[in-house]
Amino acid sequence: MDDEQIAFDERGLVPCIVQDWRSGEVLTLAYMNEEALKRTRETGEMHFYSRSRQTLWHKGETSGNTQAVKAIRYDCDADALLALVEPAGPACHTGERTCFHRGELTPTAPHESLPTLERTIADRAATRPESSYTTKLLDDPALAGAKVQEEAEEVVRAAREESDQRVAEEAADVIYHLAVLLRGRGLSLVDAERVLDGRRAER
DSSP: OOGGGOOOOTTSOEEEEEEETTTOOEEEEEEEOHHHHHHHHHHSBOEEEETTTTEEEETTTTTSOOEEEEEEEEOTTSSSEEEEEEESSOSSTTSOSSSOOSSOOOSOOHHHHHHHHHHHHHHHHHHOOTTOHHHHHHHOHHHHHHHHHHHHHHHHHHHHHSOHHHHHHHHHHHHHHHHHHHHHTTOOHHHHHHHHHHTGGGO
């Protein structure tokens, strides 16, 4: 679909949901007009239209928290947009990662678990607290590799001999240790997901 087919409302606006390209987390809801969409296409960074100020604005222009566009999608009626972005910082003016940080926050949604885990591991990699088990693994790649192997063997044993709950617990241990191992190599679970995406045609 071409941008010309977007169904702007009577004010010349269309709502745009902004979603993290890597994690799938919804970051914000804003509005765009034709000029904002055009500037977004031209610059590769999100531009919106402020309904309160009645002016165009470039996300992150003053804060540095820009949002690099990876893709823009339309809904079935072309009257709402979905922007997949790589954020350079918090989406919310409050400093929160997402504007949707109020309301019913627990239990967390399943898709939030892995991004939260990877951000925690990244923080440990940056700050290196001495008491952290994650720091210990990051400082010893051989240990991290051995733990992945050990936990993989544990999940296989659990699948053969134990309850579904134990299988889930052991699988969680594998995922955690694998995420740390990948971080130690400068990689993330997203890199593995990209490989899986490339194999779709082979299945």
